[in-house]
Amino acid sequence: MADSDRRYDVIVIGAGLSGLKTALELKKAGKSVLVLEARDRVGGRSMPGEICGQTVDFGGQWVGPQQTQLLAQARELGIETRPQYTEGANLLSRHGRVSRYTSTPKLPLPSLVELGLIERRWRRDIAALPLGAPWSAERAREWDALSLESWALRHVRTEGARYFVRTIAGALLCIDTSQISYLHFLEMLRSCGGLETMIGVEGGAQQDKFAGGAWQIPKRLADILGADIELENPVHAVEQDAAGVRVFAARGACLARHVVVAVPPIFASRIHFAPGLPARRAGLMQRMPMGAVIKVHIAYETPFWRQAGLSGSAVSGDRHLGTVFDQSLGDDGIGVLVGLIEARHAVALSAFDPDARRAAVVDDLVHYFGAAASRPIGYVEQDWLAEPWSLGGYAAHMPPGVMTGYGDTLREPCGRIHWAGTEAATEFPGYLEGALRAGIRAADVLRQAA
Amino acid sequence: MADSDRRYDVIVIGAGLSGLKTALELKKAGKSVLVLEARDRVGGRSMPGEICGQTVDFGGQWVGPQQTQLLAQARELGIETRPQYTEGANLLSRHGRVSRYTSTPKLPLPSLVELGLIERRWRRDIAALPLGAPWSAERAREWDALSLESWALRHVRTEGARYFVRTIAGALLCIDTSQISYLHFLEMLRSCGGLETMIGVEGGAQQDKFAGGAWQIPKRLADILGADIELENPVHAVEQDAAGVRVFAARGACLARHVVVAVPPIFASRIHFAPGLPARRAGLMQRMPMGAVIKVHIAYETPFWRQAGLSGSAVSGDRHLGTVFDQSLGDDGIGVLVGLIEARHAVALSAFDPDARRAAVVDDLVHYFGAAASRPIGYVEQDWLAEPWSLGGYAAHMPPGVMTGYGDTLREPCGRIHWAGTEAATEFPGYLEGALRAGIRAADVLRQAA
Numbered sequence: 001m002a003d004s005d006r007r008y009d010v011i012v013i014g015a016g017l018s019g020l021k022t023a024l025e026l027k028k029a030g031k032s033v034l035v036l037e038a039r040d041r042v043g044g045r046s047m048p049g050e051i052c053g054q055t056v057d058f059g060g061q062w063v064g065p066q067q068t069q070l071l072a073q074a075r076e077l078g079i080e081t082r083p084q085y086t087e088g089a090n091l092l093s094r095h096g097r098v099s100r101y102t103s104t105p106k107l108p109l110p111s112l113v114e115l116g117l118i119e120r121r122w123r124r125d126i127a128a129l130p131l132g133a134p135w136s137a138e139r140a141r142e143w144d145a146l147s148l149e150s151w152a153l154r155h156v157r158t159e160g161a162r163y164f165v166r167t168i169a170g171a172l173l174c175i176d177t178s179q180i181s182y183l184h185f186l187e188m189l190r191s192c193g194g195l196e197t198m199i200g201v202e203g204g205a206q207q208d209k210f211a212g213g214a215w216q217i218p219k220r221l222a223d224i225l226g227a228d229i230e231l232e233n234p235v236h237a238v239e240q241d242a243a244g245v246r247v248f249a250a251r252g253a254c255l256a257r258h259v260v261v262a263v264p265p266i267f268a269s270r271i272h273f274a275p276g277l278p279a280r281r282a283g284l285m286q287r288m289p290m291g292a293v294i295k296v297h298i299a300y301e302t303p304f305w306r307q308a309g310l311s312g313s314a315v316s317g318d319r320h321l322g323t324v325f326d327q328s329l330g331d332d333g334i335g336v337l338v339g340l341i342e343a344r345h346a347v348a349l350s351a352f353d354p355d356a357r358r359a360a361v362v363d364d365l366v367h368y369f370g371a372a373a374s375r376p377i378g379y380v381e382q383d384w385l386a387e388p389w390s391l392g393g394y395a396a397h398m399p400p401g402v403m404t405g406y407g408d409t410l411r412e413p414c415g416r417i418h419w420a421g422t423e424a425a426t427e428f429p430g431y432l433e434g435a436l437r438a439g440i441r442a443a444d445v446l447r448q449a450a
Numbered sequence: 451m452a453d454s455d456r457r458y459d460v461i462v463i464g465a466g467l468s469g470l471k472t473a474l475e476l477k478k479a480g481k482s483v484l485v486l487e488a489r490d491r492v493g494g495r496s497m498p499g500e501i502c503g504q505t506v507d508f509g510g511q512w513v514g515p516q517q518t519q520l521l522a523q524a525r526e527l528g529i530e531t532r533p534q535y536t537e538g539a540n541l542l543s544r545h546g547r548v549s550r551y552t553s554t555p556k557l558p559l560p561s562l563v564e565l566g567l568i569e570r571r572w573r574r575d576i577a578a579l580p581l582g583a584p585w586s587a588e589r590a591r592e593w594d595a596l597s598l599e600s601w602a603l604r605h606v607r608t609e610g611a612r613y614f615v616r617t618i619a620g621a622l623l624c625i626d627t628s629q630i631s632y633l634h635f636l637e638m639l640r641s642c643g644g645l646e647t648m649i650g651v652e653g654g655a656q657q658d659k660f661a662g663g664a665w666q667i668p669k670r671l672a673d674i675l676g677a678d679i680e681l682e683n684p685v686h687a688v689e690q691d692a693a694g695v696r697v698f699a700a701r702g703a704c705l706a707r708h709v710v711v712a713v714p715p716i717f718a719s720r721i722h723f724a725p726g727l728p729a730r731r732a733g734l735m736q737r738m739p740m741g742a743v744i745k746v747h748i749a750y751e752t753p754f755w756r757q758a759g760l761s762g763s764a765v766s767g768d769r770h771l772g773t774v775f776d777q778s779l780g781d782d783g784i785g786v787l788v789g790l791i792e793a794r795h796a797v798a799l800s801a802f803d804p805d806a807r808r809a810a811v812v813d814d815l816v817h818y819f820g821a822a823a824s825r826p827i828g829y830v831e832q833d834w835l836a837e838p839w840s841l842g843g844y845a846a847h848m849p850p851g852v853m854t855g856y857g858d859t860l861r862e863p864c865g866r867i868h869w870a871g872t873e874a875a876t877e878f879p880g881y882l883e884g885a886l887r888a889g890i891r892a893a894d895v896l897r898q899a900a
Contacts, residue, residue: 145599145628147850153595154604178595178851179737234722236686236700250686266736270720272684272838279742279800279835279842286716286841287629287849289736292729344855350729385729388722391736392729399737399849400597401628405794 008032011247011256013235016044018420019262020221021439029447038234038389042222048215051297051378058382060432061214064205066193067433077220081208085326088309093316111160126190132426134187135407144404148185149177167317170342174291184398237272240416260442262420284406290392292346296339299378303328303335305369314368320345321364350385395430396423418442458482461697461706463685466494468870469712470671471889479897488684488839492672498665501747501828508832510882511664514655516643517883527670531658535776538759543766561610576640582876584637585857594854598635599627617767620792624741634848687722690866710892712870715846734856740842742796746789749828753778753785764818770795771814800835845880846873868892
C-alpha cells in the first residue's frame, strides 16, 4: 500500500439517499467515512427540476403515511409535506375512450368482479411469503417460474382485469408484465404495504409531496456530509482481504475497513471485485434490470382541469402517458401536470427526438383533458433511461427464476462488502423510504463492526 | 485530444475468438487495429488446461459438421479434428437410477411418445420464426411472455418429458428452464441447427474435437496479431462523435474511427458510453445474464469404462455432473473424463470449497461408472462463474420479455459502435462457430466503412 492512500472506516459507493444516510449515520457514530459518487450531483434517483420558475422533482416525490422513516427524516430536516391535490374526478383511458371515476375506474362489471377476486388471491398469496425471505415460500419455485404475464394469462379471464394487471405493473413498477416473476411481483406488493397502499393517494403512497421537493432530503444530508463526498469519481474495482478493502475509483485508490455499495444491482455488477463475489451474488447482480420511466412536467396558464371538475389524475395502460397527477401549487397560479411514461412506452419514447416526444405527451394530455391542454406554456422532461448512471427507474426487478435462484443474496454481506440502495430494503424497495431504510440498516450493522 | 493519444482505424474490445477474428480480418484488409483485453490471456471462453500432462480445453471444445466457419478456420491454421469417442453404451441417471442406452435414453413409453410430439411442436414453432428476426414472429409476444418452464408446465404432461426439457436446457444452454423465455429457447434451437444437431455426437455438435485443443485457434490468431493486442487493459468508457471514437482503458485512452465490442452483453453494459446508447440497446445489455457452468476433467490409470462397454457419455438432470464425455486420447494411455456442471448445480457447487466440489464430482462419477471411478489420478476444474471476466457460460440468454422488447438491437450498430461476440451471431450463438461468424460479420461491415 502506498503511503498516499487515504484511509477511512467506511467507504460508501453511491451518493443517493441510501448511501448518504449510511454515511451520515456512521459519521454521527464517530466513524470516518467517504462517499464516492459517479455523477456530478448527489441524490441518485432523487433530483431537482424546474418548470416556469417552480421547483419540481425529476425523481421520486410522493410519500404516504406508511413511510415513517422518510417522514421522520423530512421532519428532522424541517421539510414540510403538502397533500396531493385530489378534488374532482379522475380519468381512465382505455382503448381510446376516456371515462371519469372517483374511487373505482370504470371497467365492465365482470372485470370489476374478477378484480376483487384477484386482489383477494394476491392477498392470500402474499400472506404465504415468509417475511424477508419470499424465496422460501412453499410455492416459491412455482410462482417464480411464471412471469406476471403468464400468471395473468392463466388466472385472469376478463380482458378488463388483464388490462388492470398490466396497467398497474406499468404504473407501480415501470415494467411490462412479461418481465417480472410473479413471485417478485407479490413480494413488491407485500413489502410496499399492499396494492391499495401502492395505488392510493389519500392514505396511500401518493398522499403527500414535499414542499420544495423531495430532492431536498438527500441534498441536505449531503450538505451536512460536505467534503466527505466526492462527485464524478466512479468506482472501478474493490479488493478485499483480511485487513480491509481497497477501492479503486477514477481519481485514485483509497482504503477502508468496510465498503457499502449503495447503487442499483446493475451498477454494482460493473465493479470489478477481487476476490470475485460468490457466484450467487454475482449472478443476482447481472439478473436485476431496471424498470423504464420518463418523467415529464407540463405547465399551463391556469390549472384549467380544476375548473372542469377534474383532479388532474389520469391513468392508462395504452397511452404513452400512463400516469398523470396535478402538480400545481394552488388554484391561483399556473397549472402544472406531472406525467409518467412507463415501461415499454418509455423505451419507445426514449428513441423519439425531443420535439416528437413533447408532441406525443401533449397529444395524450389533450386526449385526457381536452383542447385546453394543447397550449402548454412550459415543458420539461427527465428521461431516466438516458441517465447513464441510472439506465431506468424506479428500481430493479427480478425476471422469472431469479428470486428463488439468487434472491437470498440481496442483503447478505460478502466479507467486508455491504449492500444498501433501495433494492436492498425489506420494506418499500423502489421508494425513497426503502433507500432510507436500507441505508439505516447498513449503518446499524457497521456501527458495531467497523 | 492529446498528441499522445494513439489512433487506429478500429479498436476491438475483447480478445476472445470473435474479437480476434474481427481484428485479423481488418488487418488483412489493410486497416490499423488494436485489440483491448481485460484478462491476462486471449481466448475468452476458449482456454487451455492440462491434466496429467495432457492438454485439454477448459472452455469450448467440440465442433460439428454444420460448423463450417470453425472447421475452415482450423483447417487454415493446420489444426486437425479427432472424433468424439462413442463406442459402447451411454448412461442416463434419473431420480437416482442409472440406465444404459445407445440412441434413445430410457424413459417410460408415454414420456417417449410425448417427447416425439414436443419435438414436432418445437420444429413447427421454429419454422414460424423469421430468419434473424424472431421478435417479429406472429406469436412472438405470446411465446416471449412465457419462461420455458411455464411453457413446459402448460404443454408437457408426463414427468419424463418435463425432465427431458429441463435436462436439455441445462445441458445445451447451462440454464434453468425458469430463466429463459420460450421464444429465445426456440431461437437458440433454430440458430444452432435444431435439437438433434445440438444434442448429437455423430453428425451433431459434439462429433469432433480439435487435436491439441480448440483454444489453439484463438491462440494462433492472436500470435498473428502480435503487438496489436493489449492484455490486462480493460475498457472503462467509449466516447463517440462525428469524427470518431475515443476509448478509455485502464492504461490510457486511444482514438479510432470505429469500435467493435466483442464481449458478452453484461460486460458491454459495464462500459460507460457517451453519449449514452439508445435506451433499447442499453436495456438489452442489462437483460442478458450468462448461463452457469463449471467444467471438470478427471483422469484415471486407464479408460476403464471402455472395457466395461461404456462410451463414457453420461447425462442427468438431477446429478451435479449433468454431462460427461470421454476425453481420453486412446485405449492404451490414461483415461480422462470431461464433466460439465450446469445451471443451478454450477451455482450451488461454485460455493463449495475445492475439496468438497472434487468429492461431489467423484461421487457422481462413481454413481455413473461404478467403484473404479473412485480412484482418480488427476482432477482439474474451471469454474466459469468465478472467472471475473466471464461470470458464467456458455453464453448469455434472454429472460421473458427481452427478445420482443429489446432483441432487435442485438446486432444493430450504434453509430461508430459495432457488436460482435458469439451472442451477436445469427447462427450458432453460444458456440465457437458463432463467435467466429459474428467476428467475420463485424469485419465485413467495417472493411467498407472504415
